[in-house]
Amino acid sequence: MLTNSGSGTTMPSLMPLDSDTTHTSRSRLMEAAKTLFAQNGYEQTSTSAIARSAGSSESQLMRYYGGKAGLLEAIFNHSWLALNQRIQNRIAASSDAHEALGTVLDTMMEVFSADPEVAFLFVFEGRRVRTGAEIALSHGFTEFRELLRMVVRRGHRDGTLKEGYNDEALAIALIGAAEALLRERLIARRANQPDPFNDEELKAVFLALLSGLSRPRPSQDAAQDS
Numbered sequence: 001m002l003t004n005s006g007s008g009t010t011m012p013s014l015m016p017l018d019s020d021t022t023h024t025s026r027s028r029l030m031e032a033a034k035t036l037f038a039q040n041g042y043e044q045t046s047t048s049a050i051a052r053s054a055g056s057s058e059s060q061l062m063r064y065y066g067g068k069a070g071l072l073e074a075i076f077n078h079s080w081l082a083l084n085q086r087i088q089n090r091i092a093a094s095s096d097a098h099e100a101l102g103t104v105l106d107t108m109m110e111v112f113s114a115d116p117e118v119a120f121l122f123v124f125e126g127r128r129v130r131t132g133a134e135i136a137l138s139h140g141f142t143e144f145r146e147l148l149r150m151v152v153r154r155g156h157r158d159g160t161l162k163e164g165y166n167d168e169a170l171a172i173a174l175i176g177a178a179e180a181l182l183r184e185r186l187i188a189r190r191a192n193q194p195d196p197f198n199d200e201e202l203k204a205v206f207l208a209l210l211s212g213l214s215r216p217r218p219s220q221d222a223a224q225d226s
Contacts, residue, residue: 028056029051030075032054032056034117037117041125047062050068050071072125079118079121079140080140080141087103087104087144087147090106090107096160097160101151102206108182119186124186145171148174148175152170152171152174155214160214177206178206181205182202185202
């Protein structure tokens with residue numbers, strides 16, 4: 001369990017080890033791969049190194065996951081499942097789309113602070129070209145993107161987002177902005193450099209971008225009238 005430096009709260013790992021023997025073997029392989037992929041990169045990590053670090057064998061790795069690509073996909077899907085559930089719960093509890101989009105960023109920041117290895121994989125390995133010209137997208141990322149589309153559509157329905165913007169383009173732009181901000185901090189940390197900005201500054205920039213896409217909220221209207 002790691003501490004979220006931004007809030008001082010503790011966040012559980014996205015991938016806890018299971019108690020069942022078979023599941024524990026699978027989980028050891030996933031944990032070892034997650035660490036090695038994050039430290040060395042996907043391309044530079046061999047299946048033999050993963051098996052050795054997990055105290056397992058390459059034959060088990062192949063049997064469970066079919067190879068390195070299947071193992072990375074399993075890591076993504078497992079991690080996205082937990083993240084998407086948290087995001088979905090917070091979206092449902094939000095009063096409008098503007099608030100919901102803010103909670104999406106909050107959730108990502110919490111999870112990425114708690115598990116920097118998952119953060120690195122999400123940002124740097126999530127949509128790289130794997131074979132030929134194909135870009136492998138995990139099921140979890142596809143579901144996350146659909147959650148963002150759903151919130152954008154909700155914003156156009158409830159009037160918190162301005163009309164005239166394509167739902168798909170707006171959702172992708174918001175994902176890209178959040179990823180770019182988080183990526184710069186990961187790069188700095190990997191180079192053992194100070195964070196270029198803290199959580200509050202990161203969120204302030206994201207919300208400033210979001211405010212340009214949003215209609216004035218009731219409190220803003222009231223302040224202007226007074």
